[in-house]
Amino acid sequence: QVQLVESGGGSVQAGGSLRLSCEVSGYIALGHYRGWFRKGPGKGREGVAVIGRDGSTAYADSVKGRFAVSKDNAKNTLYLQMDSLKPEDTAMYHCAVDSGSGMTASQILRAWGLSGYDVDFSGKGTLVTISS
Numbered sequence: 001q002v003q004l005v006e007s008g009g010g011s012v013q014a015g016g017s018l019r020l021s022c023e024v025s026g027y028i029a030l031g032h033y034r035g036w037f038r039k040g041p042g043k044g045r046e047g048v049a050v051i052g053r054d055g056s057t058a059y060a061d062s063v064k065g066r067f068a069v070s071k072d073n074a075k076n077t078l079y080l081q082m083d084s085l086k087p088e089d090t091a092m093y094h095c096a097v098d099s100g101s102g103m104t105a106s107q108i109l110r111a112w113g114l115s116g117y118d119v120d121f122s123g124k125g126t127l128v129t130i131s132s
Helices: 103-112
Strands: 003-007 010-013 020-024 033-039 047-050 057-059 067-072 079-081 092-096 126-131
Touching: 003 092, 020 033, 020 092, 020 126, 033 067, 033 079, 033 103, 047 067, 047 079, 047 103, 057 067, 057 103, 079 092, 092 103
Parallel strands: 010 126
Antiparallel strands: 003 020, 020 079, 033 047, 033 092, 047 057, 067 079, 092 126
């Protein structure tokens, strides 16, 4: 059974930083995409960052240059380093794993933003609150 457990959320002031972690347990094929999506107050799901098996990455325009996704295959852990945080980054952040068969990292990122798209696996989330 696949389980994803996020940690590292919290409340910080604008301009601050946070590092989210996601521990993945259970069997997941190495070829699967891994990443993060978020759901802000009154907003729909938004793909934030994706990393592929080959290390290719994709980011939402709203976080480019501020967020960085990485993974440690030995620890089966996914990370999201978030710098220069803004109040609009306030959201529940969920890590996700998706087969994304035939899709690029950018396509997966866009799909995660579609309400009708079913993400293969995701965690319960960790809350990030940014104050101005």
